[in-house]
Amino acid sequence: MSSSVRESVVLPMVQPGAGSNKDPRPADAPPLGVLLVNLGTPDSPSTGDVRRYLREFLSDPRVIDINPLARWLLLNLIILPFRPKQSAEAYQTVWTERGSPLLFHGQDLTKLVAERLGDGHKVALAMRYGSPSIPDVIDGMLADGVERIVVLPLFPQYSSAATGSALDRVYQVAGEAWNVPSIDAVPAFYDHEAFIHAFAEVARPHLEGFRPDFVLFSYHGVPERHVQKGDRTGQHCLRKDDCCATIGPVNRYCYRAQCFATTRAMVGKLGLEEGGYDTSFQSRLGKTPWIQPYTDEMLEGLVEKGFRRLAVMCPAFVADCLETIEEIGIRLKEDWIEAGGEDLLLVPSLNSEPVWADAVVSLVNESKR
Helix, strand or coil: CCCCCCCCCCCCCCCCCCHHHCCCCCCCCCCEEEEEEEEEECCCCCHHHHHHHHHHHHCCCCCCCCCHHHHHHHHHHHHCCCHHHHHHHHHHHHCECCECHHHHHHHHHHHHHHHHHCCCEEEEEEEEEECCEHHHHHHHHHHCCCCEEEEEECCCCCCHHHHHHHHHHHHHHHHCCCCCCEEEECCCCCCCHHHHHHHHHHHHHHHHHHCCCEEEEEEECCEHHHHHHCCCCCCCCCCCCCCCCCCCCCCCCCHHHHHHHHHHHHHHHHCCCCCCEEEEEECCCCCCCECCCECHHHHHHHHHCCCCEEEEECCCCCCCCHHHHHHHHHHHHHHHHHHCCCEEEECCCCCCCHHHHHHHHHHHHHHHC
């Protein structure tokens, strides 16, 4: 990687009630709800709590989108008898005194966003699976007099299994209220300047300190069928090698194409040199084909090309979690060194960095106008 990076555009710090953040609504207007939604986490790293979490998560037809009977058999006869113990051991490696990193980073972010938005807003964090649940959080907002909610799914790239499921649940719960609140959803922000700026600002000092000779952008994978189901024409997605090179009307909802767009934007912001980076996909489950290339299968080829110091960025995750800390920071690092690499750096995610809170405020403000 080049030792020099491009000059970045520095966004101003957001101050509550200042400039574009000033709330244009009347002072006596009901509070505006701001709902941040992430995927979820078990209540503890115990096998029982992990099993309950996985049951809720994997019962979602948007996650395992197969025949309901087949999904039930797969979940109850193959996954739940064995996977909870293995996953619990993995969760134990990332658990802290404050609990799950995904949860406490989300709580810290929520506090920072609330401070920046100021009075007249009710900012809350909910999880699609587990606690705090979407029904409990929305019920609390409505009890506080909220009549309109801006929902920000904390998934930069759109996927039906994450963004779609989160919004589906929000709409369902809100629709059950007698006085149904107005819902505004923040769209996927995979190449939004505020998001790219925030991730680059967090990553830059780590990259400069580590001085990698290769940067891998590793995203959570999805089954190939998920991408193809989003192609309304049935003629574009995964039909040719360069199908994700650009985004247009045909593939505007393509998760894989949005991931490549994130990489392109991040590369430009960080000033990475051609040949010194690539995009890959991790966390595949089962035997069906998932989108490629696979992160773990790229290691040997990179070593053969002479790369030794590998930095991995995970821009599908706005908070560090099991998939970043354990899967990349521990297991992939061990595999990299075993394959002949010298060292691997997991670049921290956005977590609750102030620059990320500023970006969230920008995204919310754009959607509430």
